[in-house]
Amino acid sequence: MSIDRSQVDHAAELARLELSDDERERLRGELGQILQAFEALNTLDTEHISPTAQVIPLGNVERDDVAAGSLPQDAVLDNAPRVEDGQIRVPPVLDES
Amino acid sequence: MTTAYRTVIGLETHVQLRTRSKMFCGCAADYANARPNTHVCPVCLGMPGVLPVINREAVDHTIRTGLALNCEIPEYAKFDRKNYAYPDLMKWYQISQYDLPLCVNGHFDVEVNGATTRVGITRVHLEEDTARLTHVTAADGAPASLIDVNRSGAPLMEIVSEPDIQTPAEAMAYGEKLRALLRWIGVSTANMEDGALRIDANISVWPEGEPVGDVKVEVKNMNSFRSLGRALAFEIERQTARRERGQPIEQETRGWDESAGVTRSQRTKEYAHDYRYFPEPDLPPLHVTRQRVDALRAALPRLPDQVAADLINQGAPEADVAELVQDRPLTDYTLAVIEAGASAGEAVTWIVHEFRRALNAQTNKSAAIPIPPAEVASLLALRAKGSVSSTMAGEVLDEMFATGKSASTIVEARGPQISGQDELLAIARQVIQENPQAVQDYRDGKGRAIQYLMGQVMRITRGKANPSAVSTLIRTQLDAME
The missing domain is CATH 1.10.10.410 (Arc Repressor Mutant, subunit A)
Structure with a gap:
C-alpha cells in the first residue's frame, strides 16, 4: 500500500502541519508502511465476528449529573500563549465554524 | 414564460440541555453569568490523559426529546470524534454521534394557517458545545480572537429534520413549536437570545416537475425566528433568480447578515468538511435498555398536541389553545381552573387574553401564580351568571392579584351589579x-x-x-x- 504526495499534503493540511519537501517524502514512505501493517487485518477471517467500535468489555459508564469544582481562572490560563480580559488570546481567526 | 419553482428546506437545531454539570465532566453547566474561564477543568480544557464520563441526565434528556418527537430509540448508541481544527475546540475534535445516534426516524407536525405538515425527524443526537470566540481589536490595537472555555463541553443536542419543509412560514412554525415542546418537557430553556436554541437551515430551490438534486445551501447565524424566516425568504429569491438566469446553485455555507438583510457566502476551503469521524475510544458504547426507555416514556408529561386536542374537543377555540400551549405553567394552571368547574372554552379564552394581561403586569414574573385556580373558576362563574361584567371581571382580577382577596369578597365590596x-x-x-x-x-x-x-x-x-x-x-x- 503506497500513498501519494497529495494524500500526504491533505493530511498535513488537516493537521495544520507545515512540512518541508524532505519531510513530505519521508512521511509518504512511513505512512505507507503503517497502512501496510493495517492491511494485515484484511487477511483475517471475520465472517463470524460481529462488528464493534470498542475492544474493552465495558458499556454504560455514566455519571450522575452533579456539579463539582472547576479550576481557578489563573490555572486555566497558565498555558495560554497570551491572555486578555481573563480570556485566551490567539491570532485572529475568521469565523468558519 | 415563467417556470414554477419548489423550495426544499431541512432544519438542524442545536439545543443546550438543562443539566447541572457539563456533558463529560463535573464543571457547572450554569456559566451564563460567570467570569470567563472559571467553569473549566482539565477535561473540558482538553488536557492530555483526561477521560470523559457521560452525563446520564443529558442522555435521558435526549431520549425524552426523541420520544416527544415520535422517534425510535435504538438499543445501541455510541459517541464518535469529529475532527476539525478551529480554536473553539480545545481538543481539535468534538465528541459527537455519527452513525449510531440516540434517536432516529421521528416526526413532528406543524400547523400553518390551519394546514398541517408532517416534518420527518431524521435523528436526534448528543454532543458537546464548543468554546466561545470573540473577534476583537485587542488592547494593543491588533486584531485578535479571545477564547472563553466556559461553554466548552456543555451538553448540546442536535435535532435534524428531513427536508420536508417548503416555506419560510413552515420553518418558523417548526422552530416555534419545537421551542415550546423543549420547554414543555423541561430539557432546555430553549432561549434563542442566550444561544440555548440555534437553528441552521439547508435550503434549495428546484424547477417544478424536475427531480430534487443533492445540492443545497446551508444558512447560519439566524438569531430569532423572524431572522430565520427572512433569511429563507432571501435565499428563495436569490436561488430562484439564479435558476431564472440559468446559473447553477452552488453547494456552500452562507451566513445571514441581519442588518443588511442578506445572506453572504462564508468561503470555506474544499476540505473543510473532512471530519474523519471515528468511534470515541475513551467512551464505551451505550446499551439503551428498553426498561430505561419505558421509564422515561412513562414519566413524560402529556404533550402540548394531546392537551390541545382535548381542550379543542371541549369547545375551546383553536387559536387561543395554540397560544396557550406555548406555555406549560399557564396551561397547567388553566387545566386546574377547568378542573375547578370552569368551562374549557371560557377558561382558555379568558386566561389567554385577560388573565395573561394581568399576570404579565406582575413584577415578580418567575414566581408561581399566586391566585388559587379555584378562585379564577369562581370569578368566571360570577361572570357567566352576569354578576360581574367582562370589564369588571378584569378589574376584579387585578385586585385579586394586588390584594390576594377572593373573587366573591371583592365583588361584594364593589357593590352589586346595576341591573335595575x-x-x-x-x-x-x-x-x-x-x-x-x-x-x-x-x-x-x-x-x-x-x-x-x-x-x-x-x-x-x-x-x-x-x-x-x-x-x-x-x-x-x-x-x-x-
Missing part, C-alpha cells in the same frame, strides 16, 4: 341622546354602533352594568325611536 331596569334605562337614554352619530350608524346597519353605545354605558356605570341587559335595552330604545 329604571336605573339602566335612564343611563341608556342619556347615552343615546349624547351620541347621535352612533345612532345614525346603527340605522345605517353598522352593528358596531351597539358595541360603542354599550361601552359608553359601561363607562358611566364603571363596568357594573349587566352587559346582556344593557344590550337589550339599547336595542329596544333605538328600535322604538325609528
Whole structure:
C-alpha cells in the first residue's frame, strides 16, 4: 500500500502541519508502511465476528449529573500563549465554524 | 414564460440541555453569568490523559426529546470524534454521534394557517458545545480572537429534520413549536437570545416537475425566528433568480447578515468538511435498555398536541389553545381552573387574553401564580351568571392579584351589579341622546354602533352594568325611536 504526495499534503493540511519537501517524502514512505501493517487485518477471517467500535468489555459508564469544582481562572490560563480580559488570546481567526 | 419553482428546506437545531454539570465532566453547566474561564477543568480544557464520563441526565434528556418527537430509540448508541481544527475546540475534535445516534426516524407536525405538515425527524443526537470566540481589536490595537472555555463541553443536542419543509412560514412554525415542546418537557430553556436554541437551515430551490438534486445551501447565524424566516425568504429569491438566469446553485455555507438583510457566502476551503469521524475510544458504547426507555416514556408529561386536542374537543377555540400551549405553567394552571368547574372554552379564552394581561403586569414574573385556580373558576362563574361584567371581571382580577382577596369578597365590596331596569334605562337614554352619530350608524346597519353605545354605558356605570341587559335595552330604545 503506497500513498501519494497529495494524500500526504491533505493530511498535513488537516493537521495544520507545515512540512518541508524532505519531510513530505519521508512521511509518504512511513505512512505507507503503517497502512501496510493495517492491511494485515484484511487477511483475517471475520465472517463470524460481529462488528464493534470498542475492544474493552465495558458499556454504560455514566455519571450522575452533579456539579463539582472547576479550576481557578489563573490555572486555566497558565498555558495560554497570551491572555486578555481573563480570556485566551490567539491570532485572529475568521469565523468558519 | 415563467417556470414554477419548489423550495426544499431541512432544519438542524442545536439545543443546550438543562443539566447541572457539563456533558463529560463535573464543571457547572450554569456559566451564563460567570467570569470567563472559571467553569473549566482539565477535561473540558482538553488536557492530555483526561477521560470523559457521560452525563446520564443529558442522555435521558435526549431520549425524552426523541420520544416527544415520535422517534425510535435504538438499543445501541455510541459517541464518535469529529475532527476539525478551529480554536473553539480545545481538543481539535468534538465528541459527537455519527452513525449510531440516540434517536432516529421521528416526526413532528406543524400547523400553518390551519394546514398541517408532517416534518420527518431524521435523528436526534448528543454532543458537546464548543468554546466561545470573540473577534476583537485587542488592547494593543491588533486584531485578535479571545477564547472563553466556559461553554466548552456543555451538553448540546442536535435535532435534524428531513427536508420536508417548503416555506419560510413552515420553518418558523417548526422552530416555534419545537421551542415550546423543549420547554414543555423541561430539557432546555430553549432561549434563542442566550444561544440555548440555534437553528441552521439547508435550503434549495428546484424547477417544478424536475427531480430534487443533492445540492443545497446551508444558512447560519439566524438569531430569532423572524431572522430565520427572512433569511429563507432571501435565499428563495436569490436561488430562484439564479435558476431564472440559468446559473447553477452552488453547494456552500452562507451566513445571514441581519442588518443588511442578506445572506453572504462564508468561503470555506474544499476540505473543510473532512471530519474523519471515528468511534470515541475513551467512551464505551451505550446499551439503551428498553426498561430505561419505558421509564422515561412513562414519566413524560402529556404533550402540548394531546392537551390541545382535548381542550379543542371541549369547545375551546383553536387559536387561543395554540397560544396557550406555548406555555406549560399557564396551561397547567388553566387545566386546574377547568378542573375547578370552569368551562374549557371560557377558561382558555379568558386566561389567554385577560388573565395573561394581568399576570404579565406582575413584577415578580418567575414566581408561581399566586391566585388559587379555584378562585379564577369562581370569578368566571360570577361572570357567566352576569354578576360581574367582562370589564369588571378584569378589574376584579387585578385586585385579586394586588390584594390576594377572593373573587366573591371583592365583588361584594364593589357593590352589586346595576341591573335595575329604571336605573339602566335612564343611563341608556342619556347615552343615546349624547351620541347621535352612533345612532345614525346603527340605522345605517353598522352593528358596531351597539358595541360603542354599550361601552359608553359601561363607562358611566364603571363596568357594573349587566352587559346582556344593557344590550337589550339599547336595542329596544333605538328600535322604538325609528
